Every structure is written in C-alpha cells, then in structure tokens.
Amino acid sequence: MGKRYFCDYCDRSFQDNLHNRKKHLNGVQHLRAKRLWYDLFRDAAAILQEEQTKKPCRKFLQTGQCDFGSNCRFSHMTEQDLEKLSAQVQAGEKRLKELQREGADIPPGTIEDWLDKRAQRLSAAQSNSALPEKPVPFQYPPGWPPVQELPPSLQAPPPGGWPVPPNLQWG
Numbered sequence: 001m002g003k004r005y006f007c008d009y010c011d012r013s014f015q016d017n018l019h020n021r022k023k024h025l026n027g028v029q030h031l032r033a034k035r036l037w038y039d040l041f042r043d044a045a046a047i048l049q050e051e052q053t054k055k056p057c058r059k060f061l062q063t064g065q066c067d068f069g070s071n072c073r074f075s076h077m078t079e080q081d082l083e084k085l086s087a088q089v090q091a092g093e094k095r096l097k098e099l100q101r102e103g104a105d106i107p108p109g110t111i112e113d114w115l116d117k118r119a120q121r122l123s124a125a126q127s128n129s130a131l132p133e134k135p136v137p138f139q140y141p142p143g144w145p146p147v148q149e150l151p152p153s154l155q156a157p158p159p160g161g162w163p164v165p166p167n168l169q170w171g
Contacts, residue, residue: 054073
C-alpha cells in the first residue's frame with residue numbers, strides 16, 4: 001500500500017507522494033483548517049483590532065448565518081461581542097500594569113521585541129568592537145531545575161571547554 005501522510009490540521013490521510021502532498025498543502029480545505037487552528041491561539045487584542053477594521057456582515061446581522069462562515073471578509077461580531085472583547089483586552093492590560101508595578105517577572109513580549117533588542121545589542125557590540133570583550137559567564141534560565149537533575153546535554157560546559165583526546169580522529 002505504501003506510505004501514508006496524515007494531516008493533523010485536516011484530520012485526514014492520503015498516499016504520500018510529492019504530487020499528493022503539494023496538492024493537499026496548497027488546497028483550500030487545508031489552508032482553511034490551518035488558519036482556524038492558528039486562530040485559536042491569537043490574543044484578544046489582535047482579534048479586536050482586526051474585527052474593528054472590518055465592516056459588519058449584513059447577511060449575518062439579518063439572518064444570523066452567513067454562507068461564507070469563517071471565510072467572510074466582513075465581521076460577524078455584534079456590538080456586545082466587541083464590547084466584551086474590548087473589556088477583556090483592557091482587563092489584560094490593567095493586570096499587566098499591576099504586575100509591572102509589583103516588580104514581577106513578566107515574560108518577554110513578542111519575537112519582534114526580542115529581535116529589536118538583539119539588533120541593538122549587536123550594533124552596540126560592533127561599535128564597541130575595539131574594546132576587548134569579556135566572556136559572559138553561563139547562567140541557566142530562571143525556572144530550570146537544579147544542575148544535578150539536568151541531562152548531560154543541557155549542562156553547561158566546563159570552564160576550559162570539553163577535553164579533546166590527543167589522538168581523536170573524526171569519521
């Protein structure tokens with residue numbers, strides 16, 4: 001029978017070959033299922049921003065149903081839904097501000113924030129490249145278990161690096 005490819009987004013399988021896989025991965029049903037899956041993890045602020053830019057769907061407001069469903073380019077949210085979503089976003093922002101005032105460790109924001117900070121660090125390092133750099137001592141991330149419980153692949157290397165036998169040959 002041959003290998004079979006199972007798509008977790010669509011919950012279906014088919015014979016695995018290049019043609020079938022490309023056809024499936026570019027198909028409307030797969031792209032729709034994949035978008036629905038990732039939409040489950042969007043934050044309320046992003047949903048609110050997107051829904052506020054859309055015009056309301058007339059058909060959905062009149063009948064309560066729309067032929068396009070989740071693919072409709074118009075908003076299917078009522079004013080009450082938008083108010084609830086706005087209140088949820090404001091409550092999240094308020095909680096975040098309270099945590100900042102208390103000095104709690106807040107996980108970093110987005111990948112864009114991290115990339116911006118990294119770019120600033122790299123540009124600062126390049127401008128100060130004339131100065132000799134001191135190696136930063138290795139530190140485990142907060143929340144990790146004690147060093148004794150970590151597997152060897154996650155333990156920090158020894159201060160001088162790993163010992164290399166003198167007659168080691170690779171290959």
